[in-house]
Amino acid sequence: MYESFYGLEKKPFQITTDPSFLWMGKKHREALSTLKYGVMDNKGFLLLTGDVGTGKTTLINRLVEDIQDRTYTAKIPDPGLSKYDFFRMVSRYFGLPVEVRTKSDFLDPFSRFLNDAHKEKKSVLLLIDEAQRLKHDLMEEIRLLSNLERQDAKLLNIFFVGQNEFNGILMLPENRALMRRITITYNIDPLDSAETCEYIRHRLKTAGAGYEIFSSAAMEEVYAFSNGFPRQINIICDLAMFFASQVSQRTISRKIVSQCRERISFPVNEPTAETKDNIRAPAPTTPYQPIKKRRWTDFRSAWAMKSAAVLFSLALLVIFTPQQYKNGVGQWIRNTYAVYFSPADRLMGDDAPPTAGEVSPPVAEADQDHLSPSEESQPISPVDLPLRKIKPPPDIRFPEPGKQKSSVSGRTPVPSKPSAPVAESTESDPAPPADAIDWLLEKRRQESAQ
Structure with a gap:
């Protein structure tokens, strides 16, 4: 296609394995002689x-x-x-x-x-x-x-x-x-930069070229693309000669080779090399957008009118509400505040509400007679109810284990010397014997006999 433009006899950079275009560099001559010796x-x-x-x-x-x-x-x-x-x-x-x-x-x-x-x-x-x-x-x-x-x-x-x-x-x-x-x-091994230039010149000369078609810069660009692999050299050189013939350029420059390189290169997204001192966060999936301040650009007069109407309706509701409902609401608010928000020291006094499980003492009938009708109808607040005081448990003292037991017939045991003063027993409550269980049984018999 472009042979006549460059004055060539045949295409110099065919992909086929034509032995006539074999460039015998140092590596290839050594390989050929070694293999020939092994076969023969x-x-x-x-x-x-x-x-x-x-x-x-x-x-x-x-x-x-x-x-x-x-x-x-x-x-x-x-x-x-x-x-x-x-x-x-x-x-x-x-x-x-x-x-x-x-x-x-x-x-x-x-x-x-x-x-x-x-x-x-x-x-x-x-x-x-x-x-x-x-x-x-x-x-x-x-x-x-x-x-x-x-x-x-x-x-x-x-x-x-x-x-x-x-x-x-x-x-x-x-x-x-x-x-x-x-x-x-x-x-x-692949060819180096100097061998790549010799390879290109050899194939052009074998095809019948009479001058240097590729410039030195163009051959350096060919090596940068092919890395010295002869097949890649043939591909990019053949494409560069075709594009140069289309623009009537008899000498191929670096620019033409670069344009051909872009056409036949595959895009590869290689990750950036990272080290322990150079660690980057992954790129965001969405582009960054600065935060915009919200302004009252959409404020309308209709919103102001609606707000004013709501406030006016609430004011009328407060003004025209009957007094008894106001008093009830106020009393409910005070009671709720006293129960849930009053100080702890106020609840510890006599006016504190009864705790769970306690029953408030009943109001005497004499006191109920003096209550006014308004006081009878008014509910008693939990705050006004006094706390019920619990009696302490009875002090039951048992004799020391060294004392003798009392008999059922009423014989009095001989007391031993107490190490500490013992409370005097009354006539109704005789002194407890040494064993607490026998003492309780004896006491129950005396109570049942009475």
């Missing part, structure tokens, strides 16, 4: 890991292209298969004319194929892409395939290519047997 020397298990978009698939395609004359290669793009589907796919990629229904249907012809390849002095490479999708049972079957070997050489090379989380899968206890068989591992 029959090292058995190999592992290549890297983050998403670091160029693993492009590097594998270049490796397969370089060793295709000396190796039989089968590439499994998606290992999320069942055991027998995996065996069928391997048989088809290696060109084995067998129908796999059982495991033995696969192992016998596959063993003959490995031995024939060894006689031809060719290596056999089973390449499994997206290895992080492997299940444990299939990983165990792949490990058992490595047992098809000779005493002097490995017949099968198994190459795992996966994302960084595949390293954690291999560290699980159930996969430790497979992990210990891996001989060569390599991890691809």
Whole structure:
């Protein structure tokens, strides 16, 4: 679309894994040479890991292209298969004319194929892409395939290519047997700022560019967006070249890259980093609104007229109420105040009202005769009623335990010397014996005899 505007032969930043655009930086050259050595020397298990978009698939395609004359290669793009589907796919990629229904249907012809390849002095490479999708049972079957070997050489090379989380899968206890068989591992890191600029220039030059299309500031903005991941570099550079061609700008500036970055960035609300010394309260859900002072803006004359009418009605009610009702209300108010609000010392006197459970003494008949009719009709206030005074209990003294009991026949016991003066007994009340119960019984007999 924009190739003719920039004078290019083809698009330089395609998402497809084209080996012709492979930029062989220091990291990629080292990875390619290491993996090529492992395959050609029959090292058995190999592992290549890297983050998403670091160029693993492009590097594998270049490796397969370089060793295709000396190796039989089968590439499994998606290992999320069942055991027998995996065996069928391997048989088809290696060109084995067998129908796999059982495991033995696969192992016998596959063993003959490995031995024939060894006689031809060719290596056999089973390449499994997206290895992080492997299940444990299939990983165990792949490990058992490595047992098809000779005493002097490995017949099968198994190459795992996966994302960084595949390293954690291999560290699980159930996969430790497979992990210990891996001989060569390599991890691809993202590009740095200088490598990103070289990567952009290499792809533009491979596409046929005759001048520097991206400025230095624009390439720095590309690195700030992509963080050195080749896939993200291809995405933003392709979009920047398209927008620059629409405005007829042959050199791409930082401003164009920034505009493209805003179009393809996803908004992410990241929480503010907080420490123990920097703790913020959660933001309010509603915006702050200052408190407004309430003013009498809605005051109306109708309200004033209603208030005046109510007050006037209350005044008329007070003026024209009969006197007897006024006296009754006043007396009720005084009584209520005296009962509930009078001082405590007033209630302690003779005029205090009787407490609960007490009965006021009746008014003598002589006093009732002298009451006037107005006093008879007037109810007696609880305040005017005197308190009933309770008599103290009788003083009953019992003799000391050392004294003798008195007999029923009336014999007088011999008194012992009292340690303290004892009150003299009267004729009606003889001195109590030593035992209080016998004394009470004797006293009751004397009372009943009288």
